[in-house]
Amino acid sequence: RYVPYSETQSTAVRDILFREAQGDIVLVLDTHVLLSSGSVDALLRLLSKPEHCKDMVHGPLVEQSGQRVIATEMLPVFRGGMYGIWHVDPRGEDPASPAFEITMQGLGTFAMRRDAWPGLNPWFRGFGGEEGYIHKKVRNAGGRVLCLPALRWQHRFLRPRGTPYPNTWEDRINNYIVGWNEIRYDLTPLVEHLA
Numbered sequence: 501r502y503v504p505y506s507e508t509q510s511t512a513v514r515d516i517l518f519r520e521a522q523g524d525i526v527l528v529l530d531t532h533v534l535l536s537s538g539s540v541d542a543l544l545r546l547l548s549k550p551e552h553c554k555d556m557v558h559g560p561l562v563e564q565s566g567q568r569v570i571a572t573e574m575l576p577v578f579r580g581g582m583y584g585i586w587h588v589d590p591r592g593e594d595p596a597s598p599a600f601e602i603t604m605q606g607l608g609t610f611a612m613r614r615d616a617w618p619g620l621n622p623w624f625r626g627f628g629g630e631e632g633y634i635h636k637k638v639r640n641a642g643g644r645v646l647c648l649p650a651l652r653w654q655h656r657f658l659r660p661r662g663t664p665y666p667n668t669w670e671d672r673i674n675n676y677i678v679g680w681n682e683i684r685y686d687l688t689p690l691v692e693h694l695a
Contacts, residue, residue, distance in 0.1 A: 629675025
């Protein structure tokens with residue numbers, strides 16, 4: 501079903517997906533993301549196991565050919581006004597490999613059980629601030645953040661019509677401050693980087 505929503509323009513509208521979903525497992529998939537064949541089956545097999553009932557599952561970002569892995573995770577480092585830099589863990593290069601724990605990953609696609617979603621701060625606006633923050637909330641609630649090598653996805657970064665939400669420094673800084681205060685992260689690295 502299609503649920504129209506225009507009250508806010510933000511990447512944080514992912515919360516609406518979890519509120520509106522009727523199934524037990526929610527797969528978040530940005531409109532400019534494509535999944536590799538077999539990804540959904542592998543994801544459902546993993547999340548159907550009781551030991552993964554609180555886990556957030558990501559997959560490797562692959563290049564347009566679908567062959568080379570660009571990132572299995574993001575490392576918790578600031579660069580260019582963003583928290584998180586792409587990193588490849590060799591365990592994620594073989595789609596048949598088992599899931600493994602990671603610190604964080606981009607939110608172009610991820611999945612978890614609907615009843616385990618910890619929620620995004622309602623004061624988030626525009627773009628940015630979710631990576632790292634939401635992963636810490638999952639861990640605080642007793643879950644893990646996993647990379648499932650079979651959940652391979654492609655991200656179309658170029659958008660001829662631009663982004664459908666605002667992407668301003670003010671919003672990004674707001675989201676980091678709001679989110680990091682919520683999860684009690686030290687704001688010093690944020691301030692030092694953005695200054």
